[in-house]
Amino acid sequence: MQKFKEYLKNTQHMVYESLIHAFLKKKTTHAYLISGTIGSPVLELAEFMAQSFVCSNKDENHMACEECDECNKIKNNSYIDYIFYKGEDLKRDNVDNIQREFNKSAVEKANIKVYVIHLIEKAPISSLNKLLKFLEEPSSDIIAIFTTYSMMSVLPTIVSRCQIINLRQFSQKELINAMLEVNADFEDAKLLAVISNDLEKNVKLVKSEEYKTAKEITKNCLNYMLTKPDYLIFYMLNQGLARLEEIKQFDLYLDMLQACFFAAMYYKASKEESYFFKDEIEKIATSNIDIYGCIMAILTAKQEMISNANKSLVYDKLFICLAGGDNSGKRSS
Numbered sequence: 001m002q003k004f005k006e007y008l009k010n011t012q013h014m015v016y017e018s019l020i021h022a023f024l025k026k027k028t029t030h031a032y033l034i035s036g037t038i039g040s041p042v043l044e045l046a047e048f049m050a051q052s053f054v055c056s057n058k059d060e061n062h063m064a065c066e067e068c069d070e071c072n073k074i075k076n077n078s079y080i081d082y083i084f085y086k087g088e089d090l091k092r093d094n095v096d097n098i099q100r101e102f103n104k105s106a107v108e109k110a111n112i113k114v115y116v117i118h119l120i121e122k123a124p125i126s127s128l129n130k131l132l133k134f135l136e137e138p139s140s141d142i143i144a145i146f147t148t149y150s151m152m153s154v155l156p157t158i159v160s161r162c163q164i165i166n167l168r169q170f171s172q173k174e175l176i177n178a179m180l181e182v183n184a185d186f187e188d189a190k191l192l193a194v195i196s197n198d199l200e201k202n203v204k205l206v207k208s209e210e211y212k213t214a215k216e217i218t219k220n221c222l223n224y225m226l227t228k229p230d231y232l233i234f235y236m237l238n239q240g241l242a243r244l245e246e247i248k249q250f251d252l253y254l255d256m257l258q259a260c261f262f263a264a265m266y267y268k269a270s271k272e273e274s275y276f277f278k279d280e281i282e283k284i285a286t287s288n289i290d291i292y293g294c295i296m297a298i299l300t301a302k303q304e305m306i307s308n309a310n311k312s313l314v315y316d317k318l319f320i321c322l323a324g325g326d327n328s329g330k331r332s333s
């Protein structure tokens with residue numbers, strides 16, 4: 001498997017260079033905020049940095065080997081001097097816990113303690129205010145690493161105390177070219193470039209069975225919407241869903257559907273042909289399907305999936321909308 005370090009070197013060169021500078025010259029600081037678009041590897045970078053602080057087999061640039069015991073323990077969240085929280089789970093008690101644990105001296109031999117809060121924008125304000133007090137009293141052996149998909153939503157008082165690391169965004173052209181280089185079809189390159197800005201992940205995904213399956217199910221859904229909308233619910237609950245869950249790609253399916261409805265909306269406004277699902281999108285754009293309602297239903301489903309809502313309810317609601325049996329997804333004629 002390719003190391004994360006290689007990914008950084010190949011596709012995030014600025015970040016790679018600045019990390020080498022920091023680790024090699026020992027110019028690290030006590031708090032980092034890693035920012036990137038949705039789907040970009042902010043968490044992977046946070047873990048790699050944590051590994052680089054504690055690795056027992058660092059390379060010539062003082063970066064993590066990603067293979068030793070310490071590196072593996074960070075990855076499995078079993079390193080004693082390491083605490084990981086998702087932003088949405090960060091209760092005030094958890095901040096107390098970080099403070100309490102990190103006031104003790106380090107247990108592992110690297111003698112440094114690292115905590116990661118993934119997607120800090122999702123953390124409750126009261127927890128963040130508590131965390132701020134802790135951040136205000138930096139200690140040389142405690143490192144905080146935060147990640148975000150939305151820099152605008154992070155408390156400015158947190159931002160100002162962190163060194164910012166921005167993962168670079170790729171242009172559509174760069175994303176498409178990278179996929180064409182691995183001989184992907186133009187249709188697939190274009191579809192994935194619309195869905196995600198994660199170049200590395202897209203290149204891996206485009207040739208995979210998971211991608212093919214998600215695409216096939218999306219295509220079937222669009223066709224059922226056009227021909228037998230009532231059957232869509234039956235199809236998804238009896239086949240589509242199980243296959244998507246098996247390959248853990250329900251999110252990809254939602255992203256694909258969303259891309260299609262946006263393309264249909266665009267076609268309606270500009271008559272510009274879509275590069276993917278061309279026939280289906282043209283038909284949807286010229287049908288009386290409520291495109292806007294479908295997009296809203298997909299966005300709602302995405303939001304509910306993040307907030308751990310009852311999954312089967314989320315599924316039912318979405319498929320009913322897509323089949324046109326609900327106000328928000330109904331056909332307008």
Ligand SMILES: [Zn+2]
Nearest residue numbers: 055065068071
């Ligand atoms: Zn290591």
